[in-house]
Amino acid sequence: MIERHLLKLRLRDKIDAAEEAALRGTIVDTVVHAAGRTIVRAGEELNYSTLLLDGLVGRYKDLKNGQRQITHVHVAGDFADLHGFTLKRLDHSLLALTPCTIARASHTRLREITETLPHLTRMMWYSTNVDAAIHREWEVSLGRRSAIQRAAHLFCELHVRLGVVGLADENGYGLAISQAELAECLGLTPVHVNRVLRELRERSLVEFRNGRVSFQDLPALRRLAEFDPGYLYLTPQPL
């Protein structure tokens, strides 16, 4: 159930049996959402946080003119809104980018964890801090990288993050989203994303096709994107 989440946490630090049980105990139910559905709407009051078991979820914000910006993409094993535990309402919405299975973690039980299990509390805090680090890296992409570098960087990031939970290998991974959604992540138009994907393909770096990312030259792709996975904090560190 929450194995993929545990997998990620344990890459950073030990989680003992009591902690694991407490974490499992936060889950009150499991829900399935169809692709394209908004799971949580910005501003609504929350009593639970969303743990993604399977599928892809995006955090997004709408603009008045109908455009939107996806600010983060979550993969299986991620808490999509653990920050909602302290914020109580979200400044963004959550969108199912693919069909999704989610588990809902009760804020009441998360609160009990913060009262009784300080080490696990630090681990949860750590998780939200890594999310923020990802936001920062996306700011760099949006502010300073060219369209082709942004796309390349995103493909590299998702490769590492999906790899951690066993959903990617050295050749690629499944990414069943449309070019329009990719455009919303990258701060570009769908038309330009299409041109950029063609260039990445023609330069024999990556192919994005039929909901799949296939690497042709990963080292060159990483060089193009100036990708350095340090910001994902996947190295062991006792908390």
Next chain:
Amino acid sequence: MIERHLLKLRLRDKIDAAEEAALRGTIVDTVVHAAGRTIVRAGEELNYSTLLLDGLVGRYKDLKNGQRQITHVHVAGDFADLHGFTLKRLDHSLLALTPCTIARASHTRLREITETLPHLTRMMWYSTNVDAAIHREWEVSLGRRSAIQRAAHLFCELHVRLGVVGLADENGYGLAISQAELAECLGLTPVHVNRVLRELRERSLVEFRNGRVSFQDLPALRRLAEFDPGYLYLTPQPL
């Protein structure tokens, strides 16, 4: 000393005397940095977090070609890297944008807080979550807003945040940074920032001059930026 930080926390929830004392007790020393100095370099191992007492600090990331992106601007009363407590090293650097006074909060003592004061721990967690919300809003600016809207949005955000700690009034506030640094926040070139500032001035919205932001028509500026302060989470909420 840490009054401005307490001011912000207390806008959200009560902090009792024991909690206040514990927070004060984390501070081990105070340091002054000249404008332009890098306070913490990306990647270095940290034993303390940086609480900004006075001045402005930017979080930034460098790119290979010498460009850089500022991903967050901190005002007096902000912890600039409380997330460093769980991350142990930063994925970004910290820059003194103006002369700065900072207090350093020992990670050992912060850890003690997480062991003994769960409510204060949640408040600290909350602080880092608001930082992440600000990162998200900047992603929206960088990805989807025009140059003039980005500038307008930043001026509105800093107005609210400086207002909370008593450093802004309805007419404006001090912001002693260069146009080049503004450009690094906004993902633009200094030349274009200069043109945008001229347009904001000619349209009688804001003036940015001699290290000061002076509003001429704040409601119109907020409309232009589509500014909604909800993402700053400045409303009371028991944690």
Next chain:
DNA sequence: CGGTAAGTTGACGTGCGTCAAGTCTCGTGG
């Protein structure tokens, strides 16, 4: 009073947006 950094402006270039006309894919119903 000279030097240096910050700000200003104009001419021109370009990466990405816009608009519009396709094509391809696939699910549905006749």
Next chain:
DNA sequence: CCACGAGACTTGACGCACGTCAACTTACCG
């Protein structure tokens, strides 16, 4: 089995917001 409609994707022609380059002004400081 084919017809058809709806999305998603693709491509070309053209436009514009912002970048680049370079010259100049202003402010400040020793």
